[in-house]
Amino acid sequence: MSILEVRNLRKSFDGAPVLKDVSFSLEKGECLAILGNSGSGKSTCLRCINLLERPDGGSILFQGEDILSRKTDENRVRSRINMVFQSFNLFANMNVLQNCMIAQRKVLHRGKEEAKKIAMENLAKVGLSDKADAFPSTLSGGQKQRVAIARSLCMNPEILLFDEPTSALDPMMVAEVCNVMAKLRDEGVTMVLVTHQIEFARKISSKTLFLYSGVVDQFGDTGEVFAKPSPKFAEFLAVEKSM
Amino acid sequence: MNLGEDIARMLSTYWQQFLLGLAGTLLLSVVGTGIGLFLGIFIALGKRLRPKKEDPWYLKIGKGFLLGLSSTYSAVVRGTPMMVQALLFKYGCMMLGVNWNNILPGIDVFNGWMVAGLIVITLNTAAYMGEVVLAGLNGVDVGQTEGARSLGLSANQTLWSVVLPQALRNAIPTIGNEWIVNIKDSSVLNVIGVAELYFAAYNAANDSYAFMASYLIIAVIYLLLTLLSNLFLKVLGIKLEGKHVFRFFHGRRAAA
Numbered sequence: 001m002s003i004l005e006v007r008n009l010r011k012s013f014d015g016a017p018v019l020k021d022v023s024f025s026l027e028k029g030e031c032l033a034i035l036g037n038s039g040s041g042k043s044t045c046l047r048c049i050n051l052l053e054r055p056d057g058g059s060i061l062f063q064g065e066d067i068l069s070r071k072t073d074e075n076r077v078r079s080r081i082n083m084v085f086q087s088f089n090l091f092a093n094m095n096v097l098q099n100c101m102i103a104q105r106k107v108l109h110r111g112k113e114e115a116k117k118i119a120m121e122n123l124a125k126v127g128l129s130d131k132a133d134a135f136p137s138t139l140s141g142g143q144k145q146r147v148a149i150a151r152s153l154c155m156n157p158e159i160l161l162f163d164e165p166t167s168a169l170d171p172m173m174v175a176e177v178c179n180v181m182a183k184l185r186d187e188g189v190t191m192v193l194v195t196h197q198i199e200f201a202r203k204i205s206s207k208t209l210f211l212y213s214g215v216v217d218q219f220g221d222t223g224e225v226f227a228k229p230s231p232k233f234a235e236f237l238a239v240e241k242s243m
Numbered sequence: 244m245n246l247g248e249d250i251a252r253m254l255s256t257y258w259q260q261f262l263l264g265l266a267g268t269l270l271l272s273v274v275g276t277g278i279g280l281f282l283g284i285f286i287a288l289g290k291r292l293r294p295k296k297e298d299p300w301y302l303k304i305g306k307g308f309l310l311g312l313s314s315t316y317s318a319v320v321r322g323t324p325m326m327v328q329a330l331l332f333k334y335g336c337m338m339l340g341v342n343w344n345n346i347l348p349g350i351d352v353f354n355g356w357m358v359a360g361l362i363v364i365t366l367n368t369a370a371y372m373g374e375v376v377l378a379g380l381n382g383v384d385v386g387q388t389e390g391a392r393s394l395g396l397s398a399n400q401t402l403w404s405v406v407l408p409q410a411l412r413n414a415i416p417t418i419g420n421e422w423i424v425n426i427k428d429s430s431v432l433n434v435i436g437v438a439e440l441y442f443a444a445y446n447a448a449n450d451s452y453a454f455m456a457s458y459l460i461i462a463v464i465y466l467l468l469t470l471l472s473n474l475f476l477k478v479l480g481i482k483l484e485g486k487h488v489f490r491f492f493h494g495r496r497a498a499a
């Protein structure tokens with residue numbers, strides 16, 4: 001059974017269709033890269049999986065369970081499928097350690113000491129043990145994004161969704177965040193990555209999905225998709241490369 | 244008659260009354276602002292309720308009712324003078340058989356009318372604080388909410404742990420303003436006999452016929468109070484600013 005199976009997903013905003021028919025599946029431990037032009041619906045797709053948006057149609061099966069069903073406990077699903085945002089979204093009223101502890105405490109009901117221990121372990125993993133007491137506003141963009149990743153890892157999520165995690169970063173800081181993601185992939189963390197860094201996506205992902213104005217244009221093993229790009233994907237690659 | 248002599252005479256004769264009046268004014272402004280802020284949070288939350296089409300019918304009705312209630316309360320209270328509200332409260336209570344004169348009788352300042360005054364200023368402030376908190380809540384980046392929800396925090400947990408603390412922190416200058424307004428505007432509560440600073444001066448003036456001296460004394464006290472409060476708020480602002488605690492990524496969602 002696939003860990004995630006998206007079938008015929010549809011979503012419109014104010015009558016304008018953004019996702020027209022999106023289907024794909026993901027196995028445990030895989031890394032899926034979603035590529036596509038701005039406005040093609042990549043973020044909307046991730047936000048539907050994270051239940052930040054409610055799709056108009058289709059289904060999303062997570063470990064075989066239809067998470068769009070009315071019976072689903074949305075908060076439990078979100079705690080199992082975490083999202084890392086382009087804009088970090090660290091809690092501005094909490095320091096780094098508190099950022100990493102709050103959901104552990106309130107959602108997973110872990111004890112204070114346990115939550116702290118797990119937070120420190122994950123901060124160490126992203127190389128930020130020394131920033132536990134710092135407030136987000138004092139961190140660089142790359143540090144913020146690494147905290148955001150650590151914060152998600154503390155939840156032991158089944159799937160990590162990354163929505164352009166490096167797009168708001170200076171070039172200098174992109175590498176430090178990419179290194180963390182590569183490390184996670186090597187550890188077998190299941191992830192979905194939306195990015196405009198084609199070369200990184202190609203290196204890190206096992207599957208690639210090319211989204212073209214709300215429709216899946218190509219989906220398959222990364223090697224094959226890049227070896228035999230569809231005309232639209234080939235054009236996309238050419239334009240991205242020239243930028 | 245010499246104004247300087249008058250002032251000296253008033254201060255030596257009526258200093259206790261002025262001090263009690265000052266205590267009354269401080270009590271009204273602090274309690275009114277504090278509890279008013281607390282109630283204002285709920286008014287703001289009421290005004291943010293939006294019945295959604297996927298809500299079950301009872302939630303739609305409940306949300307609609309609370310939305311209407313908080314919006315109406317806010318509009319009515321902010322649209323009428325506190326002096327009129329105090330009088331309506333006094334005579335409304337009398338119609339219901341409650342005379343604040345008979346509650347805690349025989350005490351000079353902290354009598355029934357002071358309790359009535361505390362209720363009026365608190366209920367009045369709550370409406371203004373509702374707007375202050377609402378603006379604060381709307382000013383918090385939606386990314387904060389999405390970050391919290393995406394980790395599995397519930398809407399309530401997100402509100403109380405993430406959004407509201409930031410909203411209140413950002414609203415501190417406006418909250419402080421409301422407090423200073425209350426220091427001055429609590430004077431209108433004399434219409435129902437609340438023993439605050441203006442009330443003390445009024446009585447002292449009528450007792451001694453030194454009108455100018457009496458009102459000059461309280462004018463200076465009011466001014467000192469508001470200046471000190473402003474100073475306190477400035478220091479508080481600098482203390483909090485120094486920690487850079489609440490700067491965060493702005494912009495709703497990046498364009499792409």
Ligand SMILES: Nc1ncnc2c1ncn2[C@@H]1O[C@H](COP(=O)(O)OP(=O)(O)O)[C@@H](O)[C@H]1O
Nearest residue numbers: 013018036037038039040041042043044045499
């Ligand atoms: N909350 C929203 N309300 C209205 N339109 C939206 C909303 N979110 C996204 N859209 C629109 O949907 C389209 C796809 O957006 P998005 O999923 O963010 O694309 P991508 O991430 O691929 O750039 C865009 O045209 C965008 O304007």
Ligand SMILES: [Mg+2]
Nearest residue numbers: 042043164499
């Ligand atoms: Mg996007």
